Amino acid sequence: MTSPQNPESTHTFQVDLRGLVDLLSHHLYSSPRVYLRELLQNAVDAITARQAVQPGAPGAITVRTGETLTVTDTGIGLTEADVHQFLATIGRSSKRTADGALDGAGLDAARGDFIGQFGIGLLACFVVADEITVLSRSAADPAAPAVEWRGHSDGRYSIHTLPASAVPEPGTTVRLTPRADNAEWTAPDRVTGLARHYGGLLRHPVTVVGPRGDGELVTAAPPWELEHRSPLARREALTAYCRDLFDFTPLGTIELDLPAAGLRGVAYVLPTAVSPAQRAGHRVHLKGMLLTDRAPELLPDWAFFVRCVVDTTSLRPTASREALYEDGTLSAVRDALGDRIRDWLTGLAASDPALLHRFIGIHHLAVKALARYDDELLRIVLPWLPFETTDGNVTLEEFVRTHRTVLVTRSVEEFRQVSPIASAAGLGVVNGGYTYDRDLVHRLPEVRPGTTVTDLDPATVTAHLDAVDPTAELRAAAFLAVARETIGAHDCDVVLRDFQPVTAPALLLDNREARHERTRAGLATDGDGLWADILGSLRQETAPAQLVLNHLNPLVRQALTVTERGLAVTTAEALYGQALLLSRRPLRASESALLNRAFMGLLTHAMHHSGTPGSGGSGPGGTGPDITGPDITGPDITGPGSEPRKEL
CATH class of the missing domain: 1.20.120.790 (Heat shock protein 90, C-terminal domain)
Structure with a gap:
């Protein structure tokens, strides 16, 4: 700590700061743009801490762009002792001391209200700046002088005190001097976009002020938290939010509300089919701050037909605060959100059959995946799911009207082999080679008693x-x-x-076994040594x-x-x-x-046989022997009264 006789002192960090910044920028954070998220996050936590001890205290954040970039908050602020203890110690959070108390103010109960938990947010700014200045005045100790901390990317930092009058109101201002090679991240338009991207749902207003002094409010309440004049108006507001956020008009909207997990949001049903292998990108906000816009772990794998935006207070972030930490809470939330989406599907059968048919027509693969494990959904949707059959792509409801016995192939190849013949013979065959199809068709008797389902055997086709x-x-x-x-x-x-x-x-x-045996025999012939012996022993x-x-x-x-x-x-x-x-x-x-x-x-x-010289026959000018060889039987095998022999 400094003294009146020595108002300024210079110190060095006790780590290789350049190496740590390289670690943050290349291994922890996905992009330099996260620096603004870290500044907004620290500002929100500072306001939360102040309002915990001073209910009704102002809460606002102002971002100013120009030659330097500043972020000012009306939060708890820091004393000189706090600056020494927290800003000079890498990895320690200013939101808690070693015994869990906040700045000595006994605010341990407020820890759950903070967004950040890792105490390295300020260092992220060195990714885009060579110098960081922190000017702060404490609200917890109004009599304490203001303090200025100035840090450099080479590891030096200095601290000196200022008269209280130099900072009229409690709070903190962080000023960055951008590096030339990363100036794009602090350009006014880029800063406004980043502030809206990360802080658009924050509870405290965030205003971005441009070089000309014009301010723009970038925060707004999400539509699921607003009151609407009617259910239709609410649905239209949620749909408009989806168009702005995800750039598509949803087929349906599913509101998500899990009070026990502190989670609210919306799941939007995609209007076009997607591959199950395509992992969904869900937007997750943590207490209003955007955590990630790529969170496939939020929902079960079968729910690949929706895109979610949620705000939560209970899910834990990873150290980079760009993904969700996999724990029991996340697992429980994932299951609960899956149940909510399943309930929406089952409810469509009674509330909106037309929408259900549209949904199944687009996302039948997702429904098949879910119906395999959900008896209630299976009973509702199985008769309406489309399958490839010898009658074309039809629902099982239509198919069983004509075929009381349903034959199922084990592979797409089997279906393609027999479908023309089976169709002509009047057999009802379903292609069971696609994902989930064979399992689902075999469960049809549970839904339609009296229907018989058996696997197709080649002998069945031969018999017809x-x-x-x-x-x-x-x-x-x-x-x-x-x-x-x-x-x-x-x-x-x-x-x-x-x-x-x-x-x-x-x-x-x-059949399948015969194909496997041919494959095994081919590999055994082409192989050598031990591998060929192993394959040979597996002959069936x-x-x-x-x-x-x-x-x-x-x-x-x-x-x-x-x-x-x-x-x-x-x-x-x-x-x-x-x-x-x-x-x-x-x-x-x-x-x-x-x-x-x-x-x-x-x-x-x-x-x-064309008689053309050089045509490849065995005669003069030919290029090879006669491939036909002698007759099979010598004389004409057609016999009396049969059609005359013809040569191809």
């Missing part, structure tokens, strides 16, 4: 395919034998059936896949007349490749090679 006339199958026996030999190398059998639609030449049927006996050729299809009927073995092999591979493409599943390297080989074989065969 008509057998081919024995005479026709006998005529095709030679080709089928070559096709089975060729396609059998891919763990696939070949059968001939009649089925609709006629436009589908072939259908590839396999599974039913082979089936390539079902459609005898009604003109292309297949033409293929069945092929007698040359080489061409029959190529044709079988081409039909198998086409069925693979129709299944829309990812192709393995061997399957891609098969498709290329089949295409090249058919092309070479066509060029060989």
